[in-house]
Amino acid sequence: MEDRRAQPRMLCADLVRIHFRDKLGRQRTKVANLEDISLGGVCLQLDDPLPKETPLRIAHPNGEFRGRVRYCIYREIGYFIGVEFEPGCKWSRRQYVPEHILDLRHLVSRSVKRAARQVAEDVGLVRGVRNPFKSIVVRSIETIYAIDEALRILSAYDPAGPPSVPVYPQSGIGFGASEAPRGLLYHRYRIDNEGTILDAKIVPPTAQNQPTIEDDVRKFVTKFMELPREQLTWKCEQAVRNYDPCISCATHFVKLEIDE
Numbered sequence: 001m002e003d004r005r006a007q008p009r010m011l012c013a014d015l016v017r018i019h020f021r022d023k024l025g026r027q028r029t030k031v032a033n034l035e036d037i038s039l040g041g042v043c044l045q046l047d048d049p050l051p052k053e054t055p056l057r058i059a060h061p062n063g064e065f066r067g068r069v070r071y072c073i074y075r076e077i078g079y080f081i082g083v084e085f086e087p088g089c090k091w092s093r094r095q096y097v098p099e100h101i102l103d104l105r106h107l108v109s110r111s112v113k114r115a116a117r118q119v120a121e122d123v124g125l126v127r128g129v130r131n132p133f134k135s136i137v138v139r140s141i142e143t144i145y146a147i148d149e150a151l152r153i154l155s156a157y158d159p160a161g162p163p164s165v166p167v168y169p170q171s172g173i174g175f176g177a178s179e180a181p182r183g184l185l186y187h188r189y190r191i192d193n194e195g196t197i198l199d200a201k202i203v204p205p206t207a208q209n210q211p212t213i214e215d216d217v218r219k220f221v222t223k224f225m226e227l228p229r230e231q232l233t234w235k236c237e238q239a240v241r242n243y244d245p246c247i248s249c250a251t252h253f254v255k256l257e258i259d260e
Helices: 104-109 114-122 132-155 205-223 229-243 245-250
Strands: 010-021 027-038 041-046 055-060 063-075 078-085 172-180 183-191 197-203
Touching: 010 172, 027 183, 041 063, 114 132, 132 229, 183 205, 205 229
Parallel strands: none
Antiparallel strands: 010 027, 010 055, 027 041, 041 078, 055 063, 063 078, 172 183, 183 197
């Protein structure tokens, strides 16, 4: 994938509407997964491709971004589309904060989460992390943060009101995205008037992690070919677990073969 954005990227998990014209000049609107965002652009995930240089608008609750498609690459779960913002169009947190944006500096700087902040300071992660081999440490800090947040929610719990509301089936399409330690879980369903699911699409984090895992392992092996085979295999297994521990726990994922 082409990767020419010089600004730091923030991983996120949000759904946005994009507006563009197709090859016949017809106005089109689609819902896209917002994968990451930076000062000068975004990465979107769509079911269908978009030609390079396609101008588009990305709508968010407080306005919109305007830009052009710079790359469109297919991976196992869909098309990843890089968008460069137009000159004069830049992202800022004051304007729009995507859902589930991952910024360790923000996570550990909130004074109400002193335990997570203290642990981050103790292990030297306050300024952020770009090394995937430290992802387990970051997840540990997120776990401490989650426990603090759970305790806060429980202490403020108000049982007033019914625990559920009646639901009446009707035809339509529903979709959503949720964040887990391994990444974004995206799901979409189409139902009829009787509530029967006619179509379902579920994209788990594992499917999204796979291309990046393969790319990282390929680069890692090339760089450390001089290591003994057992040590190199062990390091490759670590690289897999950095992104997705479920893969390496459930199967023997790495089978290293070296042609000399």
